Amino acid sequence: AQSVSQHNHHVILSEAASLELGCNYSYGGTVNLFWYVQYPGQHLQLLLKYFSGDPLVKGIKGFEAEFIKSKFSFNLRKPSVQWSDTAEYFCAVNRGNDMRFGAGTRLTVKP
Amino acid sequence: GAVVSQHPSRVICKSGTSVKIECRSLDFQATTMFWYRQFPKKSLMLMATSNEGSKATYEQGVEKDKFLINHASLTLSTLTVTSAHPEDSSFYICSARDPTGGNRYTFGSGTRLTVV
Numbered sequence: 001a002q003s004v005s006q007h008n009h010h011v012i013l014s015e016a017a018s019l020e021l022g023c024n025y026s027y028g029g030t031v032n033l034f035w036y037v038q039y040p041g042q043h044l045q046l047l048l049k050y051f052s053g054d055p056l057v058k059g060i061k062g063f064e065a066e067f068i069k070s071k072f073s074f075n076l077r078k079p080s081v082q083w084s085d086t087a088e089y090f091c092a093v094n095r096g097n098d099m100r101f102g103a104g105t106r107l108t109v110k111p
Numbered sequence: 112g113a114v115v116s117q118h119p120s121r122v123i124c125k126s127g128t129s130v131k132i133e134c135r136s137l138d139f140q141a142t143t144m145f146w147y148r149q150f151p152k153k154s155l156m157l158m159a160t161s162n163e164g165s166k167a168t169y170e171q172g173v174e175k176d177k178f179l180i181n182h183a184s185l186t187l188s189t190l191t192v193t194s195a196h197p198e199d200s201s202f203y204i205c206s207a208r209d210p211t212g213g214n215r216y217t218f219g220s221g222t223r224l225t226v227v
Contacts, residue, residue: 036155038216043145043147043157043160044145044147044155044157044206046155088215088216090218092155094149099149099202099204099221100220100221101204101218103217104215104216104217106215
């Protein structure tokens with residue numbers, strides 16, 4: 001069955017540390033990929049998305065993600081996190097009429 | 112971990128009819144649920160925030176008389192698309208907040224609605 005895996009359940013970093021959150025999916029074929037962020041008490045916001053073209057995608061707030069087709073991965077990165085990045089991050093994969101979310105990764109950034 | 116069941120996963124209905132989508136938290140009590148809609152090739156759009164025992168808060172541009180949200184219990188929220196039109200065809204997904212699970216959010220599996 002199609003699935004989306006986020007391997008890190010909870011990540012704790014200090015400010016200025018680099019971040020990489022993993023996302024792997026099991027779909028074959030052409031997919032659309034998303035990373036969403038949910039700040040405490042708020043709804044989802046789109047960080048970035050990949051439909052086609054350059055596999056390195058830049059999003060808002062300094063985030064980027066790289067689509068590696070051979071690895072079925074779409075990892076999220078940020079070179080230097082801030083305390084305000086504390087939130088929950090969700091990877092989502094869409095293929096045709098199907099869309100799945102990963103279980104989410106909680107990021108805690110210590111000041 | 113927390114599980115949210117969304118039903119049905121796919122539904123086809125005729126124009127003018129109503130469709131109800133259910134979102135259940137199976138192993139936790141969800142005081143808050145969000146309803147989203149996804150348009151083709153776009154990201155999710157928040158439709159409304161549903162709080163148990165009170166009226167839902169709708170986002171600007173979302174017709175509350177068309178998209179009826181009921182959150183009558185701590186484990187169930189429903190979205191009813193009334194008098195459906197083809198332009199209502201979309202992917203609808205809910206997420207629920209688990210207040211005892213560190214306030215984490217869990218998504219349902221989504222509902223693909225096709226109005227013919």
